[in-house]
Amino acid sequence: MSLLQISEPGQSPAPHERRLAVGIDLGTTNSLVATVRSGVATVLPDALGRPLLPSIVRYLPGGKIEVGYPAQARQAEDPKNTVASVKRFMGRGLKDVAHVESAPYDFIDAPGMVQIRTAAGVKSPVEISAEILRVLRERAELSLQGTLTGAVITVPAYFDDAQRQATKDAGKLAGLNVLRLLNEPTAAAIAYGLENAAEGVYAVYDLGGGTFDLSILRLSKGVFEVVATSGDSMLGGDDFDQRVFCWAVEQAKLAPLGPRDMRLLQVKSREAKEHLTAHGEAPITARLSSGEFVDLSIDTETFCRITQTLVQKTLAPTRKALRDAGLTPEQVKGVVMVGGATRMPQIQRAVAEFFRRDPLNNLDPDKVVALGAAMQADVLAGNKPQGEDWLLLDVIPLSLGIETMGGLTEKILPRNTTIPAARAQEFTTFKDGQTGMSFHVVQGERELVADCRSLARFELKGIPPMAAGAARVRVTFQVDADGLLSVSAREASTGAEAAISVKPSYGLADADVERMLRDSFQHAKDDVHARALAEQRVEGQRLLEATRSALQADGALLASEERASIDKAMAELEGLLSGMDHRAIKRAVEALNRATGDFAARRMDEGIRRALAGRRIGSL
């Protein structure tokens, strides 16, 4: 238990008790898994020694699934069933997806999130992402030889609530205990900051395959504080490929292409882009299904010209983040470059010009996010003793609010608010005798609701009838450490209360996740029961350990009968751990959690008292 480690140094877990935790960079183009071994973060390669896993999933008739390189090899041949860049579709409706016309998939505009019809049935982006995560989990468990305690999965800082929720659901679906969703630039800052003992204000310029993030962080001894974040969740390296692709279609005067030719030419365009990083010219050649032969060559100058607006598009969010942070480019001590797309020379030049300093390129831009995530996972799993760990203070990227009369947005939590955060606002009825109110939760910076992202709608019923304006409905927004929102509303003026919690509409209900999990395990011929048992045992063991440390540190805070009931719950859980009934273990875990509820709250108060000891003692 971490609090113990903080208040009582020297209690870090013995090496044999090290918990297996990984960091996962779930990227648009490639994904990686990394872990901390003997104090050093390393990327875990596959059996052939390859560190990257192409984020490509192919569905075959009969239910076989290929992920990574095998899927990539077949994408031009089987474009409809081979899904690449699925991250672009996470938490997105069909109308939000850029370049729909040039994506070769059979989209279904499902409510909330777009879905794709494949040879193995209709798949949601959450399920497709879960296949990638599952392969990474298996890779890690094989390599580390054990069940994972948990994983940190990274997301673009500019991901909204729906996209985050979808990512977390994918993690659950892949059988991962998601310790935390971590913003990609923050992960990169951790890796960079720890490696270089950096202090001061840094910018992280993160141009991934499908997203752009710009974060400003203040690094000081043991604290990583995100001051401002900005970006564009629909701009990335893929767009540069797309520009080259459109250029090629235009130059070769091609008629509209079928899915196969389209994918082929897209792959060739990407290769040309990568070639141009180190060369002045790149060939684009392809034999189309009509027999027509495309034979083009693109030079650096043309490439820079056709992508210039994209490069410029990254600078507007950069300026915005600096403004939000109240800083000038000169006050930034260094710019960390993240994402393979930052290798493009025109990007390097634009960044150097803007910040008037050469960007920092000493970490592999493809790996830095996964490495930072692994370091954070190591801390969250409780593997770091006091003094060696650090504190991470992150923010929400986009304002959260509620629709008010006239389709206007009332911001409740403004962007760049440090998380976790909660804020409440009071609303009232506008009609006499009104017994219900409906709420529309939105995310974004614009005045008009129509220009913001709709996250959820819910109704509060059972308001006692009163005169208009007399009811007092308190709406509370709570954002947790993953940046995920929950909203509750409560009418309190008459003492009659009604409360409701909403999950954004793009998030899957827990029951959905469970069903998909069951389906997928049956599919993979995995033993559901064995898996569940292993997970519950890890969970039970973890809780017992945590409770033991807590009792050792702060047992004095308990009255003897309280202590007795905790001891009893612990004994029960311990007795069940060696058994085979995962449901019974789960119940015992829940019972122990309930028994320690008050104790936990008291320990937290005690922690604060200790924090302030030596300072002026306040009236806590």
Place this chain on the structure above:
Amino acid sequence: MQSHFDLFGLPPAFALEKDRLEAAYREIQSRVHPDRFASAGDAERRASLQWTTRVNEAFRILRNPVARGRHLLELHGVDVAFETNTAMPPDFLMEQMELREALEEAKEKKSFDALERLKGDLRDRKAALEKQIARAIDDKKDYAGAAELVRKLMFLDKLDEEIDLAYEEVD
């Protein structure tokens, strides 16, 4: 009412030792933050979330001069009444109108430099106003007078936000 100053062990004053506030904030966060409890039981995770949320909110209020002033005046039983009391002295309103006109003009001309000048001017005005508030609250204990100054500062904050939006339009 629990004072946010007490939470950080600081004296309840408008003039703030920023370093002390930040040090106390970090010290408390390092003990209650959810990252410390990622592997703990549900009960502790919940308690940690509640505490961290509260500490973040208190920190935000103390760091922001308008929110800090309002909180401090509330502790002294004075309601700043942002929503209901909009009567401001005529000379102040006149000044506000001029500043807003300057903003509109900068927007029309899409002039970065004009926005920069306006932003700099506003920064000076805010700093001067904050000094006045500190004198009124901390030295003179003139809470009613301070309430009006805090309302003025809130006006300037709103203008500041509009300038930021204008930057985005010009960008």
